[in-house]
Amino acid sequence: MSTNTTEPSTASAVANPPRRVDFGRMSGRAWLVTALLVVFQIIAFADKAVLGLVSADAMPELGLTAVEFGFIGSAFFFLYAIVSVVTGVLASKYSVKWILFAMALIWAVLQFPMLLGGGAAILLVTRIVLGGAEGPATAMSLTSAQGWFEPARRALPSNLVAAGATLGPVIAAPLLAWVIAAWGWRWAFGVLGVVGLVWTIVWLLLGADGPHGKQNRSDKAAQTQADHDNDRVRDDSADQIDTAAVDDQKPVVIWRALLSIAFISAVIGGASNFWVQGFLTTWLPQYLRTVVGLTLSEVGAVTTFPWVIGALVLLALGALGHRLMRRGANAHLAIAIPFGCAAVVAGMCFLLIQATSGLLAVALLSIAGGCSLAYPMTASAIGYAVGARQRPILMATLGGVASFGAVISPILVGWLMGRAGYVATPKGQKPSPEMAANMAHGVHQAFTITGIVLVIGGALCILFLRPERLANTLQQRFIRLDKSLIADKS
Numbered sequence: 001m002s003t004n005t006t007e008p009s010t011a012s013a014v015a016n017p018p019r020r021v022d023f024g025r026m027s028g029r030a031w032l033v034t035a036l037l038v039v040f041q042i043i044a045f046a047d048k049a050v051l052g053l054v055s056a057d058a059m060p061e062l063g064l065t066a067v068e069f070g071f072i073g074s075a076f077f078f079l080y081a082i083v084s085v086v087t088g089v090l091a092s093k094y095s096v097k098w099i100l101f102a103m104a105l106i107w108a109v110l111q112f113p114m115l116l117g118g119g120a121a122i123l124l125v126t127r128i129v130l131g132g133a134e135g136p137a138t139a140m141s142l143t144s145a146q147g148w149f150e151p152a153r154r155a156l157p158s159n160l161v162a163a164g165a166t167l168g169p170v171i172a173a174p175l176l177a178w179v180i181a182a183w184g185w186r187w188a189f190g191v192l193g194v195v196g197l198v199w200t201i202v203w204l205l206l207g208a209d210g211p212h213g214k215q216n217r218s219d220k221a222a223q224t225q226a227d228h229d230n231d232r233v234r235d236d237s238a239d240q241i242d243t244a245a246v247d248d249q250k251p252v253v254i255w256r257a258l259l260s261i262a263f264i265s266a267v268i269g270g271a272s273n274f275w276v277q278g279f280l281t282t283w284l285p286q287y288l289r290t291v292v293g294l295t296l297s298e299v300g301a302v303t304t305f306p307w308v309i310g311a312l313v314l315l316a317l318g319a320l321g322h323r324l325m326r327r328g329a330n331a332h333l334a335i336a337i338p339f340g341c342a343a344v345v346a347g348m349c350f351l352l353i354q355a356t357s358g359l360l361a362v363a364l365l366s367i368a369g370g371c372s373l374a375y376p377m378t379a380s381a382i383g384y385a386v387g388a389r390q391r392p393i394l395m396a397t398l399g400g401v402a403s404f405g406a407v408i409s410p411i412l413v414g415w416l417m418g419r420a421g422y423v424a425t426p427k428g429q430k431p432s433p434e435m436a437a438n439m440a441h442g443v444h445q446a447f448t449i450t451g452i453v454l455v456i457g458g459a460l461c462i463l464f465l466r467p468e469r470l471a472n473t474l475q476q477r478f479i480r481l482d483k484s485l486i487a488d489k490s
Contacts, residue, residue, distance in 0.1 A: 045168025070414025079132030088396025108196030147210030159318025177300025270402030272457030309370025343458025
């Protein structure tokens with residue numbers, strides 16, 4: 001085994017020049033699976049958005065206060081972390097196809113109890129279980145999609161899958177607003193259940209694990225490639241690693257990756273995005289109805305603005321990252337820095353909202369919400385730090401821990417509203433100017449906190465989310481350990 005670990009980066013660049021991506025070589029099956037995963041993400045985030053859309057009708061009927069309803073919104077994320085970590089471990093051993101199938105089936109079934117007349121307790125329980133089942137959604141979707149593409153070609157399909165998350169509320173909000181107006185708020189859950197069952201059947205027939213996933217890699221080929229890759233790993237301070245060798249990195253002690261500054265930065269950056277998601281899916285519709293004074297149909301349209309902007313941001317950053325990686329850029333430059341910049345922009349917009357009003361405030365809120373929906377980019381970036389087998393563990397753990405941002409924000413917003421004197425208006429009555437002012441006061445306090453969290457999270461990712469440097473550090477540790485074991489045997 002070669003032990004050369006100081007090969008100059010210029011030599012590697014000559015030996016491995018950037019290649020133009022040939023889209024013709026990409027399998028049609030790969031893009032079909034990617035399309036199904038986009039729909040999967042749409043359904044997942046529609047399930048999150050439905051609670052905010054039914055809030056004005058559900059709260060008085062179920063007798064819930066703002067704090068209680070905020071607690072139910074946060075409850076969606078109670079099992080997020082636990083199930084995400086467990087699923088990540090399972091995905092390192094079993095087929096991702098069947099994990100996605102099981103998740104989608106659980107989602108669909110859990111929608112029907114509310115359609116059939118469930119009360120506040122049923123709503124709480126189903127949201128907890130549903131959140132647990134949806135916790136690993138992004139990590140498993142990215143794992144599945146990346147299994148169909150070579151490492152240098154993953155930025156675009158990864159961001160397409162991520163954009164599906166933002167399209168969920170875009171597509172669902174107008175549709176569910178119409179369903180609520182026509183059939184009542186309980187049918188919003190029923191429609192999502194039916195759509196989930198349809199997707200589950202289609203995935204059963206067409207879904208599969210890709211050739212670049214860990215299930216379809218030959219252990220012998222992976223070992224041979226990994227041995228060869230030891231020649232390409234550089235010193236601990238390097239920010240480069242051979243892109244083609246990413247999937248075949250040697251297995252590492254996973255806790256070293258989880259305690260790294262790169263992973264912790266990704267967690268804080270991701271948590272800032274989850275923080276905003278908690279607000280958007282729980283309180284934004286009611287904020288627009290009570291404070292801004294929009295009708296239900298108008299709310300259904302306006303609540304799509306942040307998600308539309310989020311989809312455009314993800315697509316633009318995905319195209320940028322794709323172009324940069326074609327030219328030889330690393331994941332830090334192509335993925336982590338664009339994510340961090342988007343988070344900082346979102347934070348600044350949240351801080352500016354309170355100094356504005358009317359259309360300008362709505363525009364800033366839409367930009368702030370849209371730019372803070374890029375969380376999957378942190379998972380995409382950190383995936384370059386380990387090999388294919390350990391990638392789902394790292395991604396799922398990241399999503400699970402970062403989701404605590406969404407646990408905190410709905411409760412915090414509800415508490416700030418309640419402290420300001422807000423009380424939910426009985427069904428059929430318009431909120432008084434006093435209640436609207438109280439809600440605005442509480443929510444605007446939350447905007448200040450949200451802006452600070454986003455700026456900090458984005459800055460940390462710009463500075464420290466360096467997956468290639470982490471990969472080199474982890475592989476160097478492995479090589480040193482491997483050498484010491486060989487020396488002991490000899």
